[in-house]
Amino acid sequence: MSQWLDLVLPPDPALVGVARTMAVAAATVGRMEPARVHDLRTCVSEGVTNAVKAHRDAGVADAITLRVGIEEQNLIVEIMDHGPGLRREEVVVSAVEGTELAELAERGYGLTVMESLADALEIELPEDAGGTTVRLRFSLSGVPSNDGIAAG
Template sequence: MSSNARPVGSVEFAVPPMPEYLQFVRAIVGATAALDDRLQPGRVADVRLVVSEAATNAIRAQAAIQVTTPILVRCDLTGDRIVVEVADHGPGFDPSAVPALPEVETPERLRHESGLGVSLMRQLADSAELESGSDGTVVKFTFVVADA
């Protein structure tokens, strides 16, 4: 794609809530994000990591209550941003109760081996929104695409 191109479009798909589908989710969303050649390879890797964390959380949430309804994933290229959504049918949680992580350089960070997904999404994406209730959770994150 030429450097003047502004890809616009979206891909939406559903996957069974099984860890075996995480690589598929990363591959499809990563390939969609990479359609915009203004997005640096490191940022494409960030998109893949964030969608992987969101999908992993969705799979775990649904497994906790034995729900087998597919998880929905959507990736939109809007010209100046990439927006990714992951929606599950889990029991929900209180997003405001997710603690902020200590800085990477501090020894305190070593005490955090799990529960990093939401904090990681918030750090890597330009914006992250979480809506959660008893009927499930929708995680939406945005990466701004800047001209080089």
């Protein structure tokens, strides 16, 4: 059984803390280990900040959606924006080959930080429109398993 919380925010950097608070509340319900809550807070901060920046840079006023859910023994975080989206060639999709996100370094280190702190990171890029969905997974069982990064 899964439980989800949705938070719809205007692209305002002053509201990043609200997103962090909601994610931490869900982690508390899911009994996430306290040592991992800091990683979650950092990832949500990075992800929502990236979404706000994408909206601001593109002049997009649409809302950003943060979804936090518990599925089995995992806390799932989804950050969905309506910015211009990453270009597919910017996303390195080769966790099997050990490829890093170095190509994104010039945009900042947010994705690299999220990749290193979450147990899994997935980036979904719609084929026909802008926007990006960043999906993070954190194990609630205390046994992290890093599944790498993928782009959809």
